[in-house]
Amino acid sequence: MALKSYKIGTLVELYNENCNIPNLTIYDVSGVNRDKEFFEPSKQVGADTSKYKIVPPYYFACNLMHVGRDEVLPIALNHTENNKFVSPAYTVFRIKDETILLREYFFMMLKSDERDRYFWFHTDSSVRDGMSLEDFYDLDIEIPPLPIQHKYVDVYNAMLANQQSYERGLEDLKLVCEGYIEDLQRKMQSQPIGPYIATSEQRNDLGLTLEAVRGIATSKEMIQTKADMDGVSLNNYKSVPPRYMAYVPDTSRRGDKISLGFNNSEETYLVSTISVVFSTNVEKLLPEYLMLFFTRSEFDRYARFNSWGSARETFNWEDMCDVKIPIPDIKVQHAIADIYTAYTTRKEINEKLKVQLKDLCPVLIKGSLEEAKRLTVQEMELV
Missing domain, CATH: 3.90.220.20 (DNA methylase specificity domains)
Incomplete structure (x- = not known):
């Protein structure tokens, strides 16, 4: 051995x-x-x-x-x-x-x-x-011996290079989105989004289970909940249908960021009652286009600056309605939103690639150890 x-x-x-x-x-x-x-x-x-x-x-x-x-x-x-x-x-x-x-x-x-x-x-x-x-x-x-280490590291590095190349393309798409937004802000006058958004108080009348519960992250994503749901009734949880958004008004304990997410799936999710769920008038303002602004660091700074309170500072619904962005023709929004959708899709694929890469590591390590165990005395001398 x-x-x-x-x-x-x-x-x-x-x-x-x-x-x-x-x-x-x-x-x-x-x-x-x-x-x-x-x-x-x-x-x-x-x-x-x-x-x-x-x-x-x-x-x-x-x-x-x-x-x-x-x-x-x-x-x-x-x-x-x-x-x-x-x-x-x-x-x-x-x-x-x-x-x-x-x-x-x-x-x-x-x-x-x-x-x-x-x-x-x-x-x-x-x-x-x-x-x-x-x-x-x-x-x-x-x-194991160094040559065996090199052999399995080469396999890992080849897959890592592929994932990193994909990730660089992802950043290029993000820059394109940012460029469009910067250009619109220079050329168009911004206006409040209040007339184009509406809150939703729809509860869990579909009988959705724990599988549908989502947490809302400061990374502007809806994620599998990390809360202890043992014994918690879901009857009063708020429904987030496809293309709806939700955010947590409390901004004081979230690293100067606001927790906000967009349901870009075809399923209906559930979120806690402390969340504000809302939709857009899709004939005037696409939610995908709006999300481009919500994912920018400028929006996090704006939300924190405009949060009010004592023990807890909140960015309430009236504050959200006062947010101003350029709102171009719906065709222009569609063009920009298509790039954003491509970006989010590629981002999800990239995350899956990273998970696959992590899952591959123990397989490669196991293979290297088993190969080392099979070496004969003569082979060990050559190594």
């Missing part, structure tokens, strides 16, 4: 370099999500960011404190050629010797539910239920 067992601590080298930049913004700082990706902008930054850590190209950053909370190891590899900046709470490291372990192979090993459960099992009993650096270092991993 050509597998060798190592402690993680013997394979990695810690990196602790502060950026020494006191005024980084959320757009300069990266976080790491459950999908093991860097994301920007970050949700928040400290008043003084001098001690934020640098993540050089091809280095890892992980948040060991959140292993127990998320039941995953939030870790990402900086695939770019630029430094990233992360909170001081993150652990930054690199692979010490790539003649023993390829960084891409190590990253593939970490992208599996089984591996996440392994890390979660080894969390401590602290308040945060995190993982100590010592425990992380002390974990054992089995590694």
Whole structure:
């Protein structure tokens, strides 16, 4: 058998370099999500960011404190050629010797539910239920010979390149949409959307089940609910038919963003009673066209600035009706909305590609380990 067992601590080298930049913004700082990706902008930054850590190209950053909370190891590899900046709470490291372990192979090993459960099992009993650096270092991993690592990393990288190419095309479509909006704002006078939208109080009279319940995200999407629905009656939940929208008026606890979503499916969804559900007069204002404005960061800033309250600040229906946008001829809206629809469709496909890529990792790792186990003594000498 050509597998060798190592402690993680013997394979990695810690990196602790502060950026020494006191005024980084959320757009300069990266976080790491459950999908093991860097994301920007970050949700928040400290008043003084001098001690934020640098993540050089091809280095890892992980948040060991959140292993127990998320039941995953939030870790990402900086695939770019630029430094990233992360909170001081993150652990930054690199692979010490790539003649023993390829960084891409190590990253593939970490992208599996089984591996996440392994890390979660080894969390401590602290308040945060995190993982100590010592425990992380002390974990054992089995590694096949380098040529086998290269073989399976090449397969992964080929599929990753395909997904990233698709994603770049996605960004091009987004830029086209943004360009149209900027051009309309320069050429047309904006007007309130109030005369073209109407609220809906329709409840769950169709007898829809838990499968239809959706949460409303600040990313302007309707997502599978994360709420505990055990014992909750759905009779009073609001219906969101196809091409309807819904938003949560409370903006004070959502990272300076407003939670809003559009039902672009052919099914009717259910949302909590705290949500405001509304539709547009499709002969005058297409919901797909309106969503282009709702997905812009300018709208989030506008909604927060115009939110009022004390303990909780809200962007109520009257505030929504006062939102002003350029409203061109319906044919022009259709042309722009078609591009937006293509963008959202491709975005959904891209997310599916990313899920497939993640699901492929444990298959590739298993294949590499089994191949290493089958090596004969003669083959091991050649390797």
